[in-house]
Amino acid sequence: MINMTVNGRAVSLDADPDMPLLWAVREELQLTGAKFGCGAAQCGACTMHVAGAPVRACMTPISSVQGPVTTIEGIASDKVGQAVQAAWVAHDVAQCGYCQSGQVMSAVALLKANKKPTDAQIDEAMAGNICRCGTYTRIRAAIHAAAAQLA
CATH class of the missing domain: 3.10.20.30 (Beta-grasp domain)
Structure with missing residues (x-):
C-alpha cells in the first residue's frame, strides 16, 4: 500500500x-x-x-x-495558480491545449520560486515543456502578466 x-x-x-x-x-x-x-x-x-x-x-x-x-486540479485554490490560469486565458495561450496543464504547472513553480522572472529565466524554467503549436511567445507574456498581477 x-x-x-x-x-x-x-x-x-x-x-x-x-x-x-x-x-x-x-x-x-x-x-x-x-x-x-x-x-x-x-x-x-x-x-x-x-x-x-x-x-x-x-x-x-x-x-x-x-x-x-x-x-493541475489542485492549483484552483492557489493564488499563484489562479493568476497563471487567468493570464493563460487573457493571453489566449492554448491552441490544441494538450501540453497546457504541464506548461501551467511549470509556470506556477517558476513564479513561486521567482516573483519577477526575466525572459531568460522564463525560457530556462519552461525549457522542459514542449508546445507543438509553438505558443512560446504567448506563454512568456502570460507568465509576465501573472507575475505583475501577483506583485
Missing part, C-alpha cells in the same frame, strides 16, 4: 510501487488533467509538483514520492 497526499487529500493506493505517478493519479485517482506525452520525461505534458517542485510524473515511480503531490 502506497500512502501519499494528493491535492491536500490523504490517499492510499494498492498499486505496484514502480507505477509512474502519472498513471496512479490518472487511473487510480481519476485526476486526468496531466497528460501522457512522450513517456520519457522530455515533453512536460505530465508535469506535477512533488513537495512544491515540478516533476515529470511519467517517469516518477510512486514509491519515490516524498512530500505532497499537486496536480
Whole structure:
C-alpha cells in the first residue's frame, strides 16, 4: 500500500510501487488533467509538483514520492495558480491545449520560486515543456502578466 497526499487529500493506493505517478493519479485517482506525452520525461505534458517542485510524473515511480503531490486540479485554490490560469486565458495561450496543464504547472513553480522572472529565466524554467503549436511567445507574456498581477 502506497500512502501519499494528493491535492491536500490523504490517499492510499494498492498499486505496484514502480507505477509512474502519472498513471496512479490518472487511473487510480481519476485526476486526468496531466497528460501522457512522450513517456520519457522530455515533453512536460505530465508535469506535477512533488513537495512544491515540478516533476515529470511519467517517469516518477510512486514509491519515490516524498512530500505532497499537486496536480493541475489542485492549483484552483492557489493564488499563484489562479493568476497563471487567468493570464493563460487573457493571453489566449492554448491552441490544441494538450501540453497546457504541464506548461501551467511549470509556470506556477517558476513564479513561486521567482516573483519577477526575466525572459531568460522564463525560457530556462519552461525549457522542459514542449508546445507543438509553438505558443512560446504567448506563454512568456502570460507568465509576465501573472507575475505583475501577483506583485
